[in-house]
Amino acid sequence: MDIPRHWRLRKQRYGLVGEVCESCNAKVFPPRDICPECGKEAKTLYTFSGHGEVYSYTTVFDAPAGFDETAPYTVAMIKLDEGPLVTAQLTDLENRKVEIGMPVEMVTRKLRNATDERGLLVYGYKFRPVMN
Template identity: 70%
Template sequence: MEIPRHWRLKKQRYGLVGEVCPHCNHKIFPPRDVCPNCGDEAKEQFAFSGKGEVYSYTTVYEAPAGFDANAPYTVAIVKLEEGPMLTAQLTDMGEQPIQIGMSVEMVTRKMRNDGDERGVIVYGYKFRPVAQNAIAG
């Protein structure tokens, strides 16, 4: 049971809310209150656009507990437009091959159940090919 953690992280998970450093304007995700660039305090909230590109990826066939219902799935390191890199699942790929450098956008999706089907549903960010590319593809 990790309900307090899910609750605490909801803003960053639902809406990619991180921080911006008031001293050097560095964008921070996930929020950590100290700027990794200049070392000063950085607590100002910043909502990321959700646009980014695939920096690297791997496909998971043997999923950890709680994620097995979705296997196989692809996890990517996504470089956000504003700079930070984060790890997230890719979704709605259709028949499109995944390529390093492909443009992706954030969507809020069901990650897993907390425990079993009696627990809270955990929602969070995943990335999918940007809509225009998907249509063209």
């Protein structure tokens, strides 16, 4: 039963809500309550802009259970404008070639296979090439 786990993570997953360190102003994601920069307490919620760029990426052809229906898909490390690196799927790519440094923006999408007709729908952040 992983409902409580998904429920605990909903704010960070749906809206890229992390934390900001009141001491050194570092932005923290995922939230961990301690600033990784200065070691002080960092519990103030901070909603990231959702903008960043591709730091590195790879394409998954042999996907784990629960993700196989959308394979192949590309996973990237995203350097957020505010600093932190996050790992997420890229979406709405089509045949566009992914490049390191490509600007991307956060969207909230379904993270798991859609055809499990009984289970919880899990939503979270993915990134797409910036529109406009």
